[in-house]
Amino acid sequence: MxxxxxxxxxxxxxxxxxxxxxxxxxxFRAAFNPIIAEAHDASHGLYHAQTGDTLVQGKSGLPxxxxxxxxxxxxxxxKAARDGDLQDGDxxxxxxxHIGGTHLSDMRLVRPYFRDGQLFCYLASVGHWHDLGGAVxxxxxxxxxxxxxxxxxxxxxxLARAGQINQDIIDILLRNTRLPQSAMGDxxxxxxxxxxxxxxxxxxxxEYGANTVAEALDALGTRAxxxxxxxIQDLPNGRWHAHDYLDNDGINDTxxxxxxxxxxxxxxxxxxxxxxxxxxxxxxxxxxxxxVATAYVAIKHMFPDLPANAxxxxxxxxxxxxxxxxxxxxxxxxxxxTETILRMIDVVFAAFAQxxxxxxxxxxxxxxxxxxxxxxxxxxxxxxxFSFYGGxxxxxxxxxxxxxxxxxISTATIPPMEILEAAYPVMFRKWALRPDSAGAxxxxxxxxxxxxxxxxxxxxxxxxxxxxxxRFAPKGACGGGEAAxxxxxxxxxxxxxxxxxxxxxxxxxxxxxxxVRLQTPGGGGYGTPADRAPDAVARDVARGLIxxxxxxxxxxxxxxxxxx
Numbered sequence: 194m195x196x197x198x199x200x201x202x203x204x205x206x207x208x209x210x211x212x213x214x215x216x217x218x219x220x221f222r223a224a225f226n227p228i229i230a231e232a233h234d235a236s237h238g239l240y241h242a243q244t245g246d247t248l249v250q251g252k253s254g255l256p257x258x259x260x261x262x263x264x265x266x267x268x269x270x271x272k273a274a275r276d277g278d279l280q281d282g283d284x285x286x287x288x289x290x291h292i293g294g295t296h297l298s299d300m301r302l303v304r305p306y307f308r309d310g311q312l313f314c315y316l317a318s319v320g321h322w323h324d325l326g327g328a329v330x331x332x333x334x335x336x337x338x339x340x341x342x343x344x345x346x347x348x349x350x351x352l353a354r355a356g357q358i359n360q361d362i363i364d365i366l367l368r369n370t371r372l373p374q375s376a377m378g379d380x381x382x383x384x385x386x387x388x389x390x391x392x393x394x395x396x397x398x399x400e401y402g403a404n405t406v407a408e409a410l411d412a413l414g415t416r417a418x419x420x421x422x423x424x425i426q427d428l429p430n431g432r433w434h435a436h437d438y439l440d441n442d443g444i445n446d447t448x449x450x451x452x453x454x455x456x457x458x459x460x461x462x463x464x465x466x467x468x469x470x471x472x473x474x475x476x477x478x479x480x481x482x483x484x485v486a487t488a489y490v491a492i493k494h495m496f497p498d499l500p501a502n503a504x505x506x507x508x509x510x511x512x513x514x515x516x517x518x519x520x521x522x523x524x525x526x527x528x529x530x531t532e533t534i535l536r537m538i539d540v541v542f543a544a545f546a547q548x549x550x551x552x553x554x555x556x557x558x559x560x561x562x563x564x565x566x567x568x569x570x571x572x573x574x575x576x577x578x579f580s581f582y583g584g585x586x587x588x589x590x591x592x593x594x595x596x597x598x599x600x601x602i603s604t605a606t607i608p609p610m611e612i613l614e615a616a617y618p619v620m621f622r623k624w625a626l627r628p629d630s631a632g633a634x635x636x637x638x639x640x641x642x643x644x645x646x647x648x649x650x651x652x653x654x655x656x657x658x659x660x661x662x663x664r665f666a667p668k669g670a671c672g673g674g675e676a677a678x679x680x681x682x683x684x685x686x687x688x689x690x691x692x693x694x695x696x697x698x699x700x701x702x703x704x705x706x707x708x709v710r711l712q713t714p715g716g717g718g719y720g721t722p723a724d725r726a727p728d729a730v731a732r733d734v735a736r737g738l739i740x741x742x743x744x745x746x747x748x749x750x751x752x753x754x755x756x757x
Contacts (some may be wrong), residue, residue: 335529
């Protein structure tokens with residue numbers, strides 16, 4: 194056991210979290226593309242010098258990156274060991290999803306931090322770059338059958354050697370993007386965040402000493418593990434099963450099963466995804482690091498007070514079957530990883546709703562609806578509007594779900610309409626809540642949203658959609674009802690059309706004045722709908738969140754008396 198006192202441990206924990214938070218803020222302010230600057234699709238943290246385990250992560254970054262970046266740092270540790278040339282001032286860069294997790298849009302920078310000539314820890318930065326080549330602007334290619342059709346694939350290489358930037362690497366990167374200015378701005382933002390991290394770590398170790406800070410990092414990991422074991426110990430022992438489906442893989446119109454067995458035994462937990470569909474042709478595969486990191490995110494949702502530290506996962510065994518779409522092998526496409534990890538989280542929520550109903554959460558809307566609209570301006574310059582869109586969150590024992598929230602894989606925000614309209618030749622005809630989209634229950638789910646986006650550029654545009662939940666609705670918990678399905682349509686000269694695969698399509702051509710429409714799912718309900726308070730139903734009807742007809746069909750006519 195460490196001898197560090199609790200007060201010092203608490204202070205150092207806060208100080209190190211603040212370092213990661215400042216790194217997050219530095220990138221958010223410096224990044225050129227709205228996915229980082231506005232949506233905060235990025236993350237920073239401190240990682241163990243020998244194992245790569247997560248030590249500290251900022252509160253503003255994406256939770257999915259916590260576990261994934263640990264694998265990225267481990268990949269750098271292994272490369273540095275093979276090469277035998279790790280130095281102070283080195284910076285590694287790569288986006289290979291099969292090594293570092295998530296997808297090729299997420300560019301990772303890893304920097305060793307030295308103190309008095311000794312490696313102390315690693316600092317890491319990851320951010321979603323706007324475009325990295327590939328067949329589809331924005332890199333969400335629903336028809337990709339390998340990673341080479343998704344984006345430029347960079348393995349771990351040294352961007353800087355002993356503080357000297359290798360311009361050749363930058364030249365290669367900028368030659369493989371449609372938006373080199375955006376890429377250069379994002380890269381400089383990440384380099385600035387790492388520089389700040391080094392500066393703040395220097396100040397911290399100057400004040401407290403390397404030995405004390407190292408003791409604190411060890412103690413934080415031990416404490417995280419103890420807290421997790423205590424939380425598991427309070428749950429009933431047993432086995433519970435849950436499953437759900439992805440609509441298709443974008444290539445073959447066949448549902449793909451995500452299967453889970455949850456097992457709790459005293460202070461240990463097992464998440465076994467055996468029975469999940471095999472690796473598929475299309476880009477809803479994920480690599481093993483992503484699957485393990487997703488299990489961590491789901492657990493953090495169930496136990497929100499636990500720290501962002503690798504110790505949390507020590508009592509938890511995550512079983513991912515080899516050959517499944519949750520452990521895909523290179524060069525399987527992984528661009529749509531977001532849709533698959535959301536379904537993994539959904540089945541964890543569903544299993545916990547059986548094991549501990551008081552902790553149960555109904556499914557959230559379950560898709561980021563990655564939508565790219567791209568074209569060329571009159572001067573020939575390319576433009577790419579990539580964004581993701583919100584929906585309803587699931588209800589729980591304590592209340593209704595959140596209306597129009599972001600996906601539960603992140604703390605990112607939905608880019609504001611005003612920012613998107615200012616940056617790109619589009620106009621939002623509609624941005625509103627979607628009535629009757631929430632799952633019914635004692636507590637209803639949150640509402641989804643409706644978006645209608647018109648192209649203004651006289652050269653027109655091409656549209657690409659990568660979504661889910663077009664055929665399998667978000668589920669309720671403990672007797673709650675399902676939410677509405679995802680809906681997508683696009684305008685042509687002869688009217689509105691829908692994709693044959695429901696939630697995925699590429700190569701949609703729009704003329705100026707034509708639009709696309711998204712109707713996102715709500716969240717599932719919690720508890721029996723008949724037990725919902727009549728005045729709550731009446732209030733929802735009065736606010737236009739549910740129609741009177743739907744209220745009659747779902748909750749019965751008693752709400753009308755409450756309306757007065």
